[in-house]
Amino acid sequence: MSETLTTDAGESAREHAAAPAAQPAAAATDSLIHARGLTKRFGEFTAVDGIDFDVQPGEAFGFLGPNGAGKTSTMRMIGCTSPISDGRLTVLGMDPRRDGTRIRARLGVVPQADTLDNELTVRENLLIYGRYFGLPRDECARRADELLDFVQLTDRGKDLVEPLSGGMKRRLTIARSLINEPDLMLLDEPTTGLDPQARHLLWDRLYRLKQRGVTLVLTTHYMDEAEQLCDRLVVMDKAKIVAEGSPQQLIERYSTKEVAEFRFAPGIQETLDGQFEGLADRIERLPDRVLLYADDGEAVVQGAHGRGLRPETVLVRRSTLEDVFLRLTGRSLID
Amino acid sequence: MSALAGAEGARVTTPDPRIVSGWSTMARVVEHRALQYRRTFRASIFGSFGIPVLFLTAMGLGLGGYVDKSADAALHGLTYLQFLAPGLLAATVMQTGSFEATFPILGGLQWNKVFHAMFSTPIRPADIVYGNVAWIAFRLSLVGAVFGIVIVAFGASRSALVVLAVPAAVLTGLAFATPIMAFTATQRTPDRFATLFRFGVTPLFLFSGTFFPIESLPSYLQPIAWLSPLWHGVELCRMLMLGTLFETPLLALVHLLVLVTLTAVGIAFALRTVEARLVKG
Numbered sequence: 001m002s003e004t005l006t007t008d009a010g011e012s013a014r015e016h017a018a019a020p021a022a023q024p025a026a027a028a029t030d031s032l033i034h035a036r037g038l039t040k041r042f043g044e045f046t047a048v049d050g051i052d053f054d055v056q057p058g059e060a061f062g063f064l065g066p067n068g069a070g071k072t073s074t075m076r077m078i079g080c081t082s083p084i085s086d087g088r089l090t091v092l093g094m095d096p097r098r099d100g101t102r103i104r105a106r107l108g109v110v111p112q113a114d115t116l117d118n119e120l121t122v123r124e125n126l127l128i129y130g131r132y133f134g135l136p137r138d139e140c141a142r143r144a145d146e147l148l149d150f151v152q153l154t155d156r157g158k159d160l161v162e163p164l165s166g167g168m169k170r171r172l173t174i175a176r177s178l179i180n181e182p183d184l185m186l187l188d189e190p191t192t193g194l195d196p197q198a199r200h201l202l203w204d205r206l207y208r209l210k211q212r213g214v215t216l217v218l219t220t221h222y223m224d225e226a227e228q229l230c231d232r233l234v235v236m237d238k239a240k241i242v243a244e245g246s247p248q249q250l251i252e253r254y255s256t257k258e259v260a261e262f263r264f265a266p267g268i269q270e271t272l273d274g275q276f277e278g279l280a281d282r283i284e285r286l287p288d289r290v291l292l293y294a295d296d297g298e299a300v301v302q303g304a305h306g307r308g309l310r311p312e313t314v315l316v317r318r319s320t321l322e323d324v325f326l327r328l329t330g331r332s333l334i335d
Numbered sequence: 336m337s338a339l340a341g342a343e344g345a346r347v348t349t350p351d352p353r354i355v356s357g358w359s360t361m362a363r364v365v366e367h368r369a370l371q372y373r374r375t376f377r378a379s380i381f382g383s384f385g386i387p388v389l390f391l392t393a394m395g396l397g398l399g400g401y402v403d404k405s406a407d408a409a410l411h412g413l414t415y416l417q418f419l420a421p422g423l424l425a426a427t428v429m430q431t432g433s434f435e436a437t438f439p440i441l442g443g444l445q446w447n448k449v450f451h452a453m454f455s456t457p458i459r460p461a462d463i464v465y466g467n468v469a470w471i472a473f474r475l476s477l478v479g480a481v482f483g484i485v486i487v488a489f490g491a492s493r494s495a496l497v498v499l500a501v502p503a504a505v506l507t508g509l510a511f512a513t514p515i516m517a518f519t520a521t522q523r524t525p526d527r528f529a530t531l532f533r534f535g536v537t538p539l540f541l542f543s544g545t546f547f548p549i550e551s552l553p554s555y556l557q558p559i560a561w562l563s564p565l566w567h568g569v570e571l572c573r574m575l576m577l578g579t580l581f582e583t584p585l586l587a588l589v590h591l592l593v594l595v596t597l598t599a600v601g602i603a604f605a606l607r608t609v610e611a612r613l614v615k616g
Contacts, residue, residue, distance in 0.1 A: 040616070041616075042616045073615075076615050079455055081451075081454055081455060081613065081614060081615060082614065082615035082616060083614065083616075101457045101459060102351065102457075104455060104456055104457055105349055105350075105351065105456070105457045106349065107455070109455040111448075111451065111452075111455065113448065114448075115447065115448040115449060115451050115452035115455075116447065116449075116452075117367075117371070117447055117449050117452075118447050119371045119374065119447075120370060120371065124370060127370075128363075128366065128367050128370055129452070129456070131363050131366055131367075132363050132453055132456035132457065132458050133349045133350070133456055133457060134349070134350040134359065134360075134363070134457070135349065135350075176452075180349045180456070181348075181349065
């Protein structure tokens with residue numbers, strides 16, 4: 001143990017991840033994050049309305065929801081940059097109100113908008129960030145080189161940040177958030193605004209971190225992202241948690257195995273009142289298409305043909321979290 | 336749990352911020368600013384020499400040649416160059432301080448959001464304020480020292496206390512920089528900076544006894560100079576460079592107190608506005 005960690009018995013950063021410290025605040029739980037009735041108000045507006053959740057060591061936990069659902073406010077409270085308005089929150093066994101600085105020392109934060117220093121090089125961004133955590137310069141340099149390699153930016157180390165692509169900047173932000181070897185990573189919409197290729201590369205890196213046992217907490221409004229990365233997630237809508245479980249559990253609980261999507265020529269769908277009744281377990285009418293939920297999608301298509309329905313296109317697919325969200329809130333994730 | 340590859344063997348752990356002093360966290364903010372500055376250091380130092388040389392040549396020697404011929408009693412037997420030099424020193428450092436408290440601070444809060452990045456680590460809002468004030472003090476010391484060297488080279492100083500005129504000028508710069516930093520932290524765009532410079536910084540630059548004694552102004556305007564922080568800085572620098580400090584020590588103390596008070600009040604406000612900006616509700 002280094003000489004810098006002598007104040008509290010068992011207060012090593014590394015030990016915490018394996019077994020959160022026996023601090024009074026965390027006595028009742030082994031969770032890295034423990035929230036009960038967590039609330040955030042801005043004046044009259046309630047951004048987060050009494051939510052409960054726990055994040056266990058080593059899991060990838062997601063907040064899925066549309067813009068304005070309260071995901072970012074929740075992340076900021078966990079990240080100790082926004083005080084809680086009500087309820088209880090412990091992060092790494094500590095109280096953000098009292099121990100914000102200590103908690104932040106052990107978090108890796110990837111904010112929604114890039115906060116890189118454009119006046120510095122890629123490598124310098126990592127070095128100075130390591131210095132914020134009080135790491136010695138040679139250690140910062142060693143970790144910076146490792147991390148540049150990990151996010152595949154080694155050959156850009158000496159370049160300024162500004163000309164980098166959006167995907168490269170996100171990767172650099174992720175590398176930066178790892179410089180203190182965090183016990184917990186907070187990623188707020190890590191791939192929003194990136195092209196598909198850049199997203200897949202980023203997902204691959206996050207997946208590797210997960211494999212190494214890093215605890216990830218992320219927000220997203222992409223259901224594919226949530227399905228790819230999250231072991232467990234909560235669906236948020238209008239400041240509240242409306243469902244919780246693994247992606248598979250949520251789909252099983254709130255949707256059918258398959259979905260048949262029917263698209264009709266413009267103007268036709270409005271005339272088809274009642275003609276889908278009994279074809280599927282559940283029917284959702286969206287402005288541009290009709291979704292028929294059933295365990296056997298093909299059977300629904302056959303049934304529809306039998307009734308003389310002639311959609312322009314038919315798609316049978318597996319249920320996704322998008323369908324779960326639609327079921328729970330009556331709305332799509334991305335408008 | 337290590338997030339990095341090859342986590343075997345002895346590794347350095349992240350220090351617990353409880354046992355890291357406030358000085359140290361503040362110093363990391365200064366280190367960041369220094370890292371940014373390294374890239375523009377040469378050009379900046381060159382510019383720091385250019386401005387005083389140009390001003391002292393054009394105004395001190397050029398314009399001063401005419402002024403000295405008319406032998407005005409208002410200058411109390413000084414050459415115009417000797418009168419001008421301390422005023423320009425204080426005013427230039429003041430201008431640099433004002434600039435450093437606007438765009439670079441707004442940048443960290445609004446554009447590249449570097450201060451937000453700092454705040455997601457053990458760095459606290461107060462560290463960001465003190466670190467930036469310390470950095471600005473350092474920048475102003477460089478500008479002031481270079482200006483002082485040029486003044487001595489021009490033979491415009493009459494006292495060895497010119498050495499103390501540099502910190503006096505730095506203090507003048509901070510008396511502007513800290514309240515302006517507090518103001519900057521309330522802004523989201525640089526729109527009001529133009530107003531600040533046009534109606535605040537520039538008039539003070541011109542009417543604070545920098546280029547002419549305030550006695551030359553109509554008598555009803557003279558008390559306004561007392562309200563100008565720059566006038567106090569200019570007078571203090573002038574006392575030091577002309578060696579007249581000990582003729583009116585109480586007055587010098589008043590000047591010093593005004594500047595220290597403004598700096599302290601500015602920091603107190605900046606601590607509040609910067610924290611309010613970084614901490615979300």
